[in-house]
Amino acid sequence: MRALTWHGKHDIRCDSVPDPQIQDGRDAIIKVTACAICGSDLHLYDGVMPEMRSGDVMGHETMGEVVEVGKDNTKLKVGDRVVVPFTISCGECFFCKRGFYSGCERSNPDRAKVTKLWGNSPAGLFGYSHLLGGYAGGQAEYLRVPYADVGPIKVPAGLSDEQVLFLSDIFPTGYMAADFCNIQSGDTIAIWGCGPVGQMAIRSAFLLGAERVIAIDAVPERMALAEAAGAVILDFMDKDVYDQIMELTDGRGADACIDAVGTEAEAAASWDSRLDRIKVAMFMGTDRPHVLRQAIQCCRNFGTVSIVGVYGGFLDKIPMGSAINRGLTFKMAQTPVQHYLPILMERIEKGDIDPSFVITHRGTLEDGPTLYKTFRDKQDGCIKVVLKP
Structure with a gap:
């Protein structure tokens, strides 16, 4: 065959x-x-x-x-x-x-x-x-x-x-990503990555009752598809994502954040993404977890970080101090x-x-x-x- x-x-x-x-x-x-x-x-x-x-x-x-x-x-x-x-x-x-x-x-x-x-x-x-x-x-x-x-x-x-x-x-994965967020009426869900899984997560979040979905990407056709579903779109190459999410949520942060990107994250010119690329290129690291770091920082106190992007090894410089001190819940799975x-x-x-x-x-x-x-x-x-x- x-x-x-x-x-x-x-x-x-x-x-x-x-x-x-x-x-x-x-x-x-x-x-x-x-x-x-x-x-x-x-x-x-x-x-x-x-x-x-x-x-x-x-x-x-x-x-x-x-x-x-x-x-x-x-x-x-x-x-x-x-x-x-x-x-x-x-x-x-x-x-x-x-x-x-x-x-x-x-x-x-x-x-x-x-x-x-x-x-x-x-x-x-x-x-x-x-x-x-x-x-x-x-x-x-x-x-x-x-x-x-x-x-x-x-x-x-x-x-x-x-x-x-x-x-x-991709449909069960995107749906699970939203399901992990324990969505309540009025919630704002931020989703990094508007590829196929991200697109399913956007629509699933709305199906499960989210009032607002913020979709983060930089690829025009992906962002257009997310916008067509009713999401607010943010271009991570345009302005700082953290600043934009805080502005949209009156300084509180998103109720839940979904990482639908995983190990090969692209990012604007930030110090951590540059370091990730150098370490992976020199076989000193296994993954580029810029999106996960950002999702943690952008999540409100006692919110949920839902991870469905694929990671394979050991992640570096994850802000666990932020997660622990602000009471975040992590949910993830194949x-x-x-x-x-x-x-x-x-x-x-x-x-x-x-x-x-x-x-x-x-x-x-x-x-x-x-x-x-x-x-x-x-x-x-x-x-x-x-x-x-």
Whole structure:
């Protein structure tokens, strides 16, 4: 089959790779009808995530039609249309039983490696390095889905692929970011990053009752999309973000702040962002957490900092003095997608939101390598790429 494969920094290829096979009775094989390039994939594209190997199949936002089912899988049948969560979860362990599917204790066969880095292991993920299971991803013609009696959700008739595809990751992630904020009537929510996850967080914050959303970015087309959703937009390259948020909130700060950027933060010419870049370039640091620092400073006393941007290592110069002395709450996670799927599928069916609004570019797998670069470089107004094998 054809698939997008990783061969090093900025080297994604459309290759021929072996078709996936049933390996366990709970598996399923799906024929991919739509997949997407995620902002998290760009961390792999940029060579930030360790333990990638040449030839690894990319992608974790996938849906399709079931073409084969393992003997022990009674949930799915051939012909079902399903969306596949990016988190691989057994449904039976301590964490899965409590709804924390992204903390699954059984789905990462490489857990010993990542435990040395993070202290313990999260769930395995599709297409996201050999720290997190080494599973082949879904930017391919076919995908093997482990524990397929737990993860995939069936798609109701009448909904298009593009309406439901983002249930695999960015819609639940953006919704979780807003859910973490415990939004009350009248709240102001500040969101750093107007990429796909940020766009979903903006709309989710309004769905959950926010009175005002402040969206921070510098890319014109992203800011225009945020403004169209009703957000107040701030250009971080124009004026100091802290000063602007304090002005908008009468000096109090936002009720909650969402970091939807993560490890590769861009910033205006500030001392901390310059230092981050120098340290990463000299292998003295692993991440560039400028946005997280700013979100902490801009959050009101006893507010919430919600973190859904991806970080990989050890963060430097985080203002914990500010967080502790002002009573901030931190909430963060890889999204337990399975927990949110029924809620969000219902939202789509009811017409509360159509996640396809974020799509700007479409292509085939053969177009994938070029579209990775287009997305990474923010060319041609690119906000979200969908590929149809």
